[in-house]
Amino acid sequence: MPAASTLSTTYLELSQEGEGAHKFYEVTVADQTVTVRYGRIGAAGQTQTTSFASAAKAQAAAAKKVAEKVRKGYAPAVPGLRAPRAVTRRQVASAPSTARAVAPVLWRFRTGSSAFGIHVDDDHCWVGNQAGDVYTLDHNGGVLARFQLPDGVKCLVADDFWIYAGCDDGSVYDLSSKLPFAAYDIAADVDIFWLDIHEGILNVSDREGRLTVIDHEDEHQWARRSQGEHAWMVRADDRAVYHGHTGGVTAYAPDGGGELWHTPTRGGVLFGWQENDAVYAGTAHRAVQRLSKATGAVEATYACDSPVYSCATSPSGRFVFAGDAASSVYCFDRDGTRLWKLGTGGGSALSMQYRDGRLYLVTTDGSLVCVDASEAAISAAQEGTVPQPRDVKLAAALPTYAPATTATAVATVTRVPAGAVVVECVQDGGRLRVHVVSEGYDGSWNVQFPRAIRQPGARYVVDALHPAAGGFYRVRGDIRRLQ
Numbered sequence: 001m002p003a004a005s006t007l008s009t010t011y012l013e014l015s016q017e018g019e020g021a022h023k024f025y026e027v028t029v030a031d032q033t034v035t036v037r038y039g040r041i042g043a044a045g046q047t048q049t050t051s052f053a054s055a056a057k058a059q060a061a062a063a064k065k066v067a068e069k070v071r072k073g074y075a076p077a078v079p080g081l082r083a084p085r086a087v088t089r090r091q092v093a094s095a096p097s098t099a100r101a102v103a104p105v106l107w108r109f110r111t112g113s114s115a116f117g118i119h120v121d122d123d124h125c126w127v128g129n130q131a132g133d134v135y136t137l138d139h140n141g142g143v144l145a146r147f148q149l150p151d152g153v154k155c156l157v158a159d160d161f162w163i164y165a166g167c168d169d170g171s172v173y174d175l176s177s178k179l180p181f182a183a184y185d186i187a188a189d190v191d192i193f194w195l196d197i198h199e200g201i202l203n204v205s206d207r208e209g210r211l212t213v214i215d216h217e218d219e220h221q222w223a224r225r226s227q228g229e230h231a232w233m234v235r236a237d238d239r240a241v242y243h244g245h246t247g248g249v250t251a252y253a254p255d256g257g258g259e260l261w262h263t264p265t266r267g268g269v270l271f272g273w274q275e276n277d278a279v280y281a282g283t284a285h286r287a288v289q290r291l292s293k294a295t296g297a298v299e300a301t302y303a304c305d306s307p308v309y310s311c312a313t314s315p316s317g318r319f320v321f322a323g324d325a326a327s328s329v330y331c332f333d334r335d336g337t338r339l340w341k342l343g344t345g346g347g348s349a350l351s352m353q354y355r356d357g358r359l360y361l362v363t364t365d366g367s368l369v370c371v372d373a374s375e376a377a378i379s380a381a382q383e384g385t386v387p388q389p390r391d392v393k394l395a396a397a398l399p400t401y402a403p404a405t406t407a408t409a410v411a412t413v414t415r416v417p418a419g420a421v422v423v424e425c426v427q428d429g430g431r432l433r434v435h436v437v438s439e440g441y442d443g444s445w446n447v448q449f450p451r452a453i454r455q456p457g458a459r460y461v462v463d464a465l466h467p468a469a470g471g472f473y474r475v476r477g478d479i480r481r482l483q
Contacts, residue, residue: 006031006055010066012074013041015082022084024077025069029062031055036065039185040170042084046185048432051456092309092350094364097327097343104372104381105345105389106358107141115362117156119163120355126175127368128153128165134175139358141370141392145399147180149173155351159197160466162474166195172202173403174448177463177477179410180403181450184214194272198236199469200448201254205231209245211252216448216472222256233272235279239293242279244269249281249291261296265289271310271351275317282308288322288332302332305341310361312354319378321359323349329361329371331378340381344369345389403452410453412481413461420461422482423447425454432456436473441465447473453481 009028016022024045026037032052039045052058092114109127117128124144128134134147134156151169158164163175164183172184172195184202186192191207200216209229213221226245233244240251240260246268251260267285274280278290278299288302288311306324313320319339320332327348331339346367353360359373372387380386404410416422422437434449436442437459447465463477 006059008062010062011077011079012066012069013077013082014069014072014074015041024079025065025074026079027062027065029055029058032058034058034062034065040084041082043169046171046182046451048451049455050427050430050432092348092364093325094348095306095326098305099328099341099343101342101384102345102386102389103329103342104377104386106370106372106387107390107392108346108370109135109137109141109143109368109392110346111135111366111368113366114350114364115153115366115368116350117153117165118351118353118360118362118368119156119158120353120358120360121158121161121163125360125368125370126156126163127362128156129362129366132167134165135368137368137392139370141390143392143395143398145401147173147175148400148402149180150403154192155195157195157197159200161476162197164195164197164202166192166204168192174475177475177479178401179450179479180401181479182403182452183216183448183450185451186212186214193230193232194234196234196236196241198238198254200472200474201236201470203234203236203241205234205243205245207231209247211241211243213241213256216446216468216470216474224250224252224256224259226250227262228268230268233269233281235272235274237274237293242272242274242293244272244279244281249279249296251293251296263291263296263298265298266301267307270308273312275313275315278317280311280313280317280320282311282322284308286324288320290317290320300334300336302330302336303338304328304330310349310352312352312359314354314357314373319354319373321352321354321373323352323361327363329359331373331381339378342381342386404450410460410479410481412483414483416461416482420463421465423449423460423462423465425456425458425460427456434460436465441473445472447475449475450479453479 028035035049111129113129113131115129119126125137130152132149136144151167171182174183202214204212212223228245228247231245235242248264250262267283269281271282284307290300306326310323322330347364349361357374359371361369434447459482465473
């Protein structure tokens with residue numbers, strides 16, 4: 001007779017007072033397989049499964065994992081008894097604009113829910129809202145596709161042509177292909193406020209005024225606590241990570257080597273923008289301030305009439321734009337001269353981006369607004385001449401994509417299509433990594449790959465891989481399981 005199967009589960013929680021950790025860790029052993037599930041209490045969490053040579057080795061590995069967590073303060077608990085801790089959702093006030101007219105809006109798309117996330121590249125405009133919807137549009141306002149994510153979108157950021165959405169569920173999703181996946185899982189005790197990604201390194205600013213830096217394999221690199229709280233700004237480049245909070249802006253060395261400079265700002269920082277040599281901080285005390293990246297010195301102040309929720313500039317800071325809490329958008333010359341203040345026509349601008357003579361806003365009423373910000377349009381707006389905005393409608397049959405949460409959700413193929421790349425899940429130092437099998441690639445490099453669909457020994461086909469500066473590969477295109 002076959003040996004009876006063995007199944008055991010250990011569930012632990014770590015819940016600290018105040019705003020401390022509030023997370024769970026569950027280990028299940030089924031014969032030779034160990035499944036670990038972890039995350040925020042009350043959430044589904046992330047799952048990792050590992051197979052061992054024997055049931056005894058699986059039991060030993062599980063016992064080691066449990067012991068490590070107990071030493072860190074976790075304790076046995078019963079799932080569902082402890083309530084999940086509320087996630088901070090940015091509460092903003094938005095008053096009607098007192099401006100005499102509406103900005104030179106070309107087109108407007110209403111998503112149906114307050115929107116914080118925006119990214120505009122050469123081909124697409126992206127907008128993410130509090131309902132977890134991310135829409136892609138062309139530059140003329142044509143709606144192309146929709147992604148449905150599990151929770152509200154706090155921000156959209158890009159690293160080369162990879163697009164990432166930071167969500168209230170604590171995950172950062174890669175939206176660069178039709179199969180969105182959780183590329184980074186932020187620690188359960190980190191309440192994300194804003195994100196930036198630079199060459200595969202994720203920088204997270206949070207409610208407590210902390211800056212957490214995570215690499216492409218979702219592994220913690222370093223963290224710092226700044227002098228303020230509610231850190232709504234983080235921007236990064238080769239020289240530093242710029243962290244904006246209630247106490248001002250602090251610049252840290254990219255390798256975590258320490259603080260480079262700190263500059264108090266006129267009020268707490270509510271948004272940040274960067275150019276090559278300067279960072280711009282939108283503040284609660286009705287101003288945008290330009291700070292030197294080299295020294296932190298305040299180089300210019302752009303005065304508004306209400307708290308500034310967002311800001312952006314044209315290249316090299318030729319024009320500076322700001323969105324305030326009273327549904328107005330401002331345009332300044334580089335030296336701080338206000339050129340105009342006009343209404344957004346769609347609530348207060350919670351985030352914005354300038355690209356190729358256009359200013360894109362996402363607003364409290366859930367609109368993505370495209371403003372003509374060319375020099376000619378700016379001059380015309382000063383004289384009171386603006387175009388008639390066009391309202392964009394949803395397509396009747398819109399392609400919709402949702403994240404794959406299990407391996408079975410991924411399409412399968414029986415052969416490798418021409419030009420595709422094969423990758424394989426392998427055990428490496430107790431972790432399940434993904435390496436390249438196809439020729440022409442460095443097989444020792446890891447691949448940034450969805451954790452939810454990794455299975456030991458499984459092979460997948462991807463359309464393309466691109467090397468990143470940190471010595472790893474990123475997936476470009478669709479992912480399919482190779483049978």
